[in-house]
């Protein structure tokens with residue numbers, strides 16, 4: 015194994031440390047030690063023995079420190095955490111695809127994973143899922159209890175514990191297998207649902223799992239396509255091109271001479287999915303009904319259904335084939351984007367055959383340089399192709415890690431993997447443009463209304479806090495010029511607002527945000543001067559204009575003669591009020607229905623005062639805690655009784671006495687917590 019280059023650099027490593035919330039990052043390379051201190055975005059510290067090969071390499075490592083980009087850019091980088099230190103062991107930064115394949119870290123031993131061996135029962139899977147879930151709940155409980163922090167509670171200690179919990183989740187996800195690996199990847203884009211520390215850890219989740227044998231691949235292809243392999247294909251490479259959690263990809267040649275790739279689904283995957291999803295439904299129902307998690311207003315069963323739908327679509331290769339065809343059709347006039355053709359006669363729900371279109375991964379900077387490709391143009395084209403997908407087609411690639419886009423001669427972009435695509439229909443696109451207008455107007459009420467219309471808000475009884483949070487967000491976001499904003503940063507702010515509030519960003523939007531923030535990272539690597547807003551503005555304006563034209567044409571129909579100024583003013587007012595006016599019938603209808611429900615007694619009026627809520631909760635906790643005191647009293651009475659009745663037998667007396675003592679101490683501790691900090695806890 016040849017060592018090609020080493021990417022290091024104080025800033026990059028320090029950024030990595032800061033990103034991971036550590037004071038120090040520590041890397042080993044060929045026996046040399048690299049160490050740098052970190053803060054969230056940049057760091058200072060000592061650096062010893064750094065064999066940095068070039069300035070570009072150092073810059074690359076900076077980008078690697080950006081959230082999400084790390085795992086995607088360098089597959090060989092496998093950070094490990096030991097006693098609060100992040101240790102990164104890697105041999106080389108890969109220079110091109112072939113060397114990358116040769117240098118890939120060895121796949122984990124198949125025997126290590128129970129799920130890879132198959133033959134699981136519902137009971138076995140349910141036990142495995144619940145034992146992991148139970149441990150996570152327990153650890154999470156401890157994180158929320160301030161008295162469990164030795165030496166006193168602090169926000170840093172809590173954050174460190176959350177990161178440890180994230181590491182535990184990541185490791186267990188690999189043990190639980192494909193369903194959970196995919197779920198982990200979905201949740202790595204959902205900082206609106208999980209704490210940031212956990213989401214950051216999930217972003218490290220590697221999709222690399224043991225490949226299964228070629229004998230099984232052959233069997234599966236023959237079963238699915240109902241012909242012997244040699245009749246179907248002239249040649250199939252027994253070494254997979256890629257092995258991911260759901261399937262593996264093999265190069266092959268048809269008898270016509272066409273070069274293709276065959277993606278073959280992991281055997282037994284559907285059954286494993288069904289077992290896991292039924293166990294997960296119970297988990298979602300538990301969370302929904304729990305006072306702590308369901309009480310936050312999160313629709314856990316809804317989140318489960320959203321994930322189950324995405325996962326089920328992804329394992330149906332008919333769906334992937336249809337997506338690829340649609341995507342290809344949409345891009346047919348764009349000469350600089352190429353979508354591989356699907357060979358439907360060689361495809362089923364578990365096997366898909368596609369035209370072989372090899373290229374250089376957009377993240378493989380060294381190989382792009384060697385091929386003499388224009389990185390600036392590539393950065394621009396990736397951004398533009400995404401904007402076209404989202405704003406023009408309303409159909410976009412939702413699994414946007416850089417491994418799924420490569421580049422060929424003439425800076426042509428090749429897309430792979432169409433299992434997960436997002437759709438935005440016309441109404442949603444219009445609502446998004448309205449949202450843009452409301453954001454520019456800093457109209458928080460309208461933004462909240464549009465969020466409800468888009469399904470982003472659920473179970474809202476009290477809109478006040480959400481409107482105020484949105485207003486705060488709007489006041490801050492638009493205080494900076496748009497061109498200085500990054501989609502990633504805007505997304506982070508949005509997620510911050512969404513967490514602990516009764517709304518969730520719909521999966522589709524979280525994919526859009528994730529796609530942009532990952533691509534932003536890659537584009538910055540390709541072209542440090544790249545400004546996403548510059549490419550995006552014309553697309554946004556075009557939509558903006560189209561919407562305005564539509565509204566003006568509606569209003570001009572109502573124009574007559576008379577004093578021009580008055581009419582213009584009237585028209586402008588009408589244009590402004592038009593959406594409201596158009597929605598009047600719906601509103602009247604809604605009022606009617608509401609009154610009807612009130613008459614029927616179907617509506618409960620919820621009136622809330624946060625102050626009384628808090629006092630009531632404290633009161634309830636005091637009463638509950640007093641029950642503990644009663645039990646302790648009964649136990650101590652019992653112990654004295656036992657002592658008398660057993661003629662001074664200490665062993666018989668000790669048990670209730672000890673229990674009374676423990677309960678007594680617990681009562682004191684709770685009382686102290688409730689009285690000391692009743693408002694903060696609520």
Ligand SMILES: Nc1ncnc2c1ncn2[C@@H]1O[C@H](COP(=O)(O)OP(=O)(O)OP(=O)(O)O)[C@@H](O)[C@H]1O
Pocket residue numbers: 221255256258259260261262263275277354368369370371372373413417418430431432433
């Ligand atoms: N048509 C193709 N031509 C050349 N290489 C391809 C083609 N399709 C896939 N590949 C290669 O195989 C890799 C895996 O393909 P793909 O992403 O479709 O598989 P997957 O099982 O869905 O993986 P994952 O779920 O991790 O994205 C791609 O990153 C690419 O390197």
